[in-house]
Amino acid sequence: MGVFYAVIVYLHVLSAVVSVGPLFVLFPIIRRMRSAAGTEDALLISLFKWTIRFVMHSGHVLVVTGILLLLIGPWPWYTSWVIVTVGVMMLSIVFLASGFSKVLKRFPDEPENREALIATLSKTSWRYILLLLVMLYLMVAKPAFW
Numbered sequence: 099m100g101v102f103y104a105v106i107v108y109l110h111v112l113s114a115v116v117s118v119g120p121l122f123v124l125f126p127i128i129r130r131m132r133s134a135a136g137t138e139d140a141l142l143i144s145l146f147k148w149t150i151r152f153v154m155h156s157g158h159v160l161v162v163t164g165i166l167l168l169l170i171g172p173w174p175w176y177t178s179w180v181i182v183t184v185g186v187m188m189l190s191i192v193f194l195a196s197g198f199s200k201v202l203k204r205f206p207d208e209p210e211n212r213e214a215l216i217a218t219l220s221k222t223s224w225r226y227i228l229l230l231l232v233m234l235y236l237m238v239a240k241p242a243f244w
C-alpha cells in the first residue's frame with residue numbers, strides 16, 4: 099500500500115469515527131429537552147443543530163476521501179459493496195436533511211407538538227446511527243452481493 103493511499107484510508111476511517119461518535123451525544127440532549135424551557139431549551143436546540151452540522155461536515159470528508167480511494171486504489175466503483183454503501187448513503191442524506199432540519203425548525207412555532215417532535219428526533223437519531231453502522235459493516239467486511 100502506497101503512503102498516499104494509506105494516508106487517505108486513515109483520513110477516511112478518522113472521518114467515519116467523527117461521523118458516528120457525536121451522534122451519541124444527541125440522546126442526553128434529547129432527554130434534557132423533554133423538561134427544558136426558555137434559555138436552556140434554546141441552548142439545547144442550538145447544541146443539537148451544531149452536532150448535526152458537525153456530523154454533516156465530517157460526512158462530506160467521508161465521501162470525498164471515499165471517492166479518492168476509488169480513484170487511486172484497487173477497488174473499482176462498480177464493486178458491489180461500494181454500490182450498496184453509496185445507496186445506503188443516499189438514504190441517510192434524505193434522513194439527515196428532512197428528518198432533522200425540518201423538525202428542528204418546527205420547535206419554536208409548535209409548542210403544542212413538542213412531545214411528538216422530540217420523539218421524532220429520537221427516532222431519527224437511532225435510524226441514522228443504524229444506517230451508519232450498516233455502512234461501517236459494508237466497508238469493513240466488503241461482502242460480495244453479486
Ligand code: HEM
Pocket residue numbers: 107110111114160161163164165167168171173180183184187230231233234237238
Ligand atoms: C461514498 C461513500 C464511500 C466510498 C466511495 C468509500 C470507499 C471506500 C474504499 C474504496 C475503501 C477501501 C480501502 C481499502 O481497504 O483499501 C474504504 C474503506 C473504509 N471505509 Fe469507506 N467509503 C464510503 C463511505 C464510508 C462510510 C459511510 C463509512 C462508515 C460509516 C466508511 C468506513 C470505512 C472504513 C472503516 C474503511 C476501512 C475498512 C478496511 O480497510 O478494511 N466508508 N472505503
